Amino acid sequence: MAKLRLGINIDHVATLRNARNATASALPDLLRAAEESLKAGGDSITIHLREDRRHILDADLARLKKHLKKPINLEMAATPAMEIIALRTKPHAVCLVPEKRNEITTEGGLDVVKGGAKLAGTVNKLAAAGIRVSLFINPDAAQILAAWTSGAQAVEFHTGTYANATGAAQKRELKRLQWAAKQAHKLGLEVHAGHGLTYENTPAIAAIPEIVELNIGHFLIGEALFVGLKASIGRMRALMLKARK
Ligand code: PXP
Numbered sequence: 001m002a003k004l005r006l007g008i009n010i011d012h013v014a015t016l017r018n019a020r021n022a023t024a025s026a027l028p029d030l031l032r033a034a035e036e037s038l039k040a041g042g043d044s045i046t047i048h049l050r051e052d053r054r055h056i057l058d059a060d061l062a063r064l065k066k067h068l069k070k071p072i073n074l075e076m077a078a079t080p081a082m083e084i085i086a087l088r089t090k091p092h093a094v095c096l097v098p099e100k101r102n103e104i105t106t107e108g109g110l111d112v113v114k115g116g117a118k119l120a121g122t123v124n125k126l127a128a129a130g131i132r133v134s135l136f137i138n139p140d141a142a143q144i145l146a147a148w149t150s151g152a153q154a155v156e157f158h159t160g161t162y163a164n165a166t167g168a169a170q171k172r173e174l175k176r177l178q179w180a181a182k183q184a185h186k187l188g189l190e191v192h193a194g195h196g197l198t199y200e201n202t203p204a205i206a207a208i209p210e211i212v213e214l215n216i217g218h219f220l221i222g223e224a225l226f227v228g229l230k231a232s233i234g235r236m237r238a239l240m241l242k243a244r245k
Pocket of ligand 1 (some may be wrong): 009011044048072075095099106136156193194195197215216217218219
């Protein structure tokens with residue numbers, strides 16, 4: 001089975017910092033959180049530069065890019081303004097996500113079927129600059145096909161519905177994700193997953209052999225309040241390894 005990477009989403013360290021002072025030099029220090037996350041077993045750092053800058057700031061992105069030795073995965077909306085920032089910063093990877101101003105978090109996957117040509121334009125520009133592009137989509141046949149047509153290298157499946165479900169409904173969602181991962185992999189897309197993942201619901205996702213990257217944030221940062229980043233990330237890593245065997 002391919003190695004399963006873990007990307008740590010540190011958006012909510014910035015949420016906490018911004019509650020007091022929304023500047024890149026304020027505390028808690030985002031760069032320190034990123035470095036500790038990588039030391040604890042993260043393979044990459046994921047950050048979402050939202051249009052309203054509610055957590056990550058432009059200055060955070062520049063600072064992380066300057067100092068981090070491991071890859072940055074930048075989540076962003078496919079807008080002209082964000083394209084310029086990505087092309088100027090050149091993170092290792094970009095994950096294109098849908099963005100609604102009033103949502104609490106990224107509530108669903110991108111509609112790649114509807115966004116087709118426009119999204120493909122963004123994918124092409126970023127890919128031409130050497131950036132690995134993934135599309136954040138629901139585990140849906142039409143979306144997978146549209147993602148492949150767009151020229152994206154990877155898809156990240158939105159695991160939010162799975163994470164919020166229980167019992168039989170959660171089993172159904174898991175089956176959908178297992179099926180979708182197979183389809184995407186068959187098309188040659190790299191398969192990632194994320195959203196709402198916890199110690200409890202991650203093992204079943206980590207066991208899907210086609211998935212090679214998980215991006216996890218809110219739960220790990222919350223858990224770190226009690227046990228520290230080293231322990232929260234270390235335990236997630238151990239669970240992922242066990243599920244992969
Ligand atoms: N992947 C994507 C594309 C996301 O938008 C998010 C949330 O920002 C995550 C993963 C991480 O989700 P969570 O914070 O619920 O672990």
